[in-house]
Amino acid sequence: MKIIIAGAGEVGFHLAKLLSYESQEITLIDPNKLSLVYAESHLDIKALNGDATSIKMLNEAKVSSTELFIAVTSSQTTNITACVLAKQLGAKKTIARISNTEFIDFKDEVGFTKFGIDELISPEQLAAQEIELLLNQSVFNDTYEFENGALTMLGLNLTNTAKFIGKSVKEAAQMIPDVHFFPIAIQRQGSHLTIIPRGYTTLEEGDHVVFITSKGGDEELCKLAGIYKTEIRDVMILGGGRIGRKTSKSLAKKSNGRFNVKLIENSKERAFELADRLPNTLIIKGDGRNVELLEEENIAEMDAFIAVTGNSETNIISSLVAKNKGVKKTIALVENIDYFELSHSIGIDTLINKKLLAANSIFRYIRKGDVVAMTKLSSMDAELLEFIVKPKSKICNKIIKNLNFPETAIIGGVIRNGEGMLALGNFQIIEGDRVVVCCLPTSIKRVESFFF
Structure with a gap:
């Protein structure tokens, strides 16, 4: 995919870095030559020194053949102007970073798409929303909602109070007759390795485990984990x-x-x-x-x-x-993404990062298949994606256990007609389902192929 990023600041550089790792064709535009020198020497990208609101510069960047134009400079006016120009010059989709969140609140009323801006993002608003969600799920380290809470991702460090310590995932599921939570990723204490669990995977004390829960699953999880919601x-x-x-x-x-x-x-x-x-x-x-x-x-x-x-x-x-x-609950904003690995070991409950939140919001436009939501798991090398199943998707009308799904990926849940459901082996996927998948980077392309 050909992508132009306007702005080589914190958000722009981080996006360029992540996208270049995925072999995307990236052009980075910025008026600050020093920022571009650093980016060009560290990343496999094309760097152009100049103003992203210059038509000559946009043409030099070949905006007419660009599939995605992302304006994330520190100037809201520059971002809006650049996106409008890029769209008029042929860019297929445009995303503008803004600071005035009123624009997002009234985007349908104003009709930004008529001007050529397809999406608006505010890293500050994303961070505020993340904080509010974390306060509402106070006992968990990480949290992310799909479709207004039909399914929710919750992260938890297992202590010796958890009733399923030493049990396999399959054995833990049998402890409650109608279970509403399911583990989708595990990081062992003292390890950077991310495990996509199977039925035979054992849950151990000190594990950082990410779960998918449907309605009521958070309360069940607290009960079995031996923690109390405060x-x-x-x-x-x-x-x-x-x-x-x-x-x-x-x-x-x-x-x-x-x-x-x-x-x-x-x-x-x-x-x-x-x-x-x-x-x-x-x-x-x-x-x-x-x-x-x-x-x-x-x-x-x-x-x-x-x-x-x-x-x-x-x-x-x-x-x-x-x-x-x-x-009880501590949340810290950090700029260095490497700090995420320290959060659980040093005692802070949750670290949040504006760059990562903005990247998560933008990444779903790069993924193949009909991706409607996406988040990277903090401190883990895994992604959580929500796909819409189309009639011609390879996964449509298939039973999960018959899919030959990658070992480094797992279907955590399905949202059907607004209702979140855990998707186990005998579950059949149908057209219109919103499927939540957790996968390691090595299996993303194979996972995407199921939803073409």
Whole structure:
């Protein structure tokens, strides 16, 4: 696939890096020559130094034959303009990164597709949504919803309280008559290897396990894992940037008074601005790295601590302090994706990354077959994809156990007519089903072939 990326910043470089690994034909455009030199020397891509809103530059990048044009510069105006021009010059699909999330809220009303913009993404909004979902599923490390929760991905570290420790997946499934959860990926403690489980795979203490659950599966999983769901009410947020502001606003708006939110912001000017814009949030002007300040603000009484400043190290250290003070749920924003491997070992419940969230949102346009949702599992080398089954798909009208599906992939569940169902061996896939598949990178092409 021929792809043009406008913007060699954090999101653009990360996208180019991931896509170049998959042998996509990537052209990266940026006015900053130094950014391009680094990208070109580290990635197998074509780099063009210039303005993505220049028609001459777009023609030089051969936009007329481009299947996907992605504008992810730091300027919302540049991204919108570049996408409009790219579409008029022949790009098949365009995606624009925006900062004003009103554009997403009113995209159907405004009709951005008429102007030539097919999709709008906001990494900050994606991060805020991820945080809210994690707070609603407080005992789990990772979470992702398919079709408004018809199926949900939940990540969990198994402790010695889990009743299925030492049992195979098949034996664990027999512990509840009508089970509503199923393991789809496992990472052993101290290992970077991702295992796609089979019926004979044994669950061990210390495993980080990702499950697919249908309605009620989260409660069953908590029961068998020996953990108790705790309601999160008191939340402390460190950092009043876009993510902190959006998270505070969203929690106050959607919770009907459920959440009590404190937000710590070091900038006096921004703190006053936030106080005006967030009347239902207690704004505290101060340095969140100051342990005395955190103690004065009763950090030990918080149910959740969310660190979303622009500094990854500050977010990690402050989250570790919060965990040490007894906070049940800690979430830290990090820029370095390599940090994901550290999250479970150092004690932070969840790390989130804007680049990865944006990449997940965009990646489904690159995958073959009718992919409607996609996420990469944090700290695991695996992807979770949702396909729509077409009449001519190889998988249509087939029983799962007869599919000869790759060993490094597994069908976790199916959404049919809005209802989520676990898909075991005797389940038959039919036209219109939305099939959720977990697979390692080595089997993605084979998995895609089942849904052409």
